[in-house]
Amino acid sequence: xxxxxxxxxxxxxxxxxxxxxxxxxxxxxxxxxxxxxxxxxxxxxxxxxxxxxxxxxxxxxxxxxxxxxxxxxxxxxxxxxxxxxxxxxxxxxxxxxxxxxxxxxxxxxx
Numbered sequence: 001x002x003x004x005x006x007x008x009x010x011x012x013x014x015x016x017x018x019x020x021x022x023x024x025x026x027x028x029x030x031x032x033x034x035x036x037x038x039x040x041x042x043x044x045x046x047x048x049x050x051x052x053x054x055x056x057x058x059x060x061x062x063x064x065x066x067x068x069x070x071x072x073x074x075x076x077x078x079x080x081x082x083x084x085x086x087x088x089x090x091x092x093x094x095x096x097x098x099x100x101x102x103x104x105x106x107x108x109x110x
Contacts, residue, residue: 047071052084055100056092064100068107078108 041049051067054060071081085100 044071044074044076047074048076048080048084051081052088055085055088055096058092058096058099061099061103064103065107068104072108078104 047067047070051064051071054064054067068081072078081104082101085097085104088100089097
């Protein structure tokens with residue numbers, strides 16, 4: 001299983017306005033340079049944790065969709081993501097759960 005950090009990082013950087021480029025650079029360095037190079041947790045588990053935190057935070061719909069796609073790329077399937085969201089339900093409530101399910105549906109439909 002392979003993480004697509006370089007492709008994602010390039011897309012983030014190329015889509016940034018010049019005034020926000022430094023933020024994208026910090027984000028990419030932190031997320032891809034630090035988090036994904038740590039040992040102790042495999043990449044599929046790390047992606048599930050990232051997805052879980054973004055879903056729990058709320059208001060992160062574009063990022064949730066990005067991490068649905070990332071989860072699929074590292075071997076976590078649709079059923080696994082739905083299992084995770086179901087487990088989160090009592091802690092995050094129905095609105096965030098429904099938003100997560102919508103993101104899963106939208107990404108896996110294409």
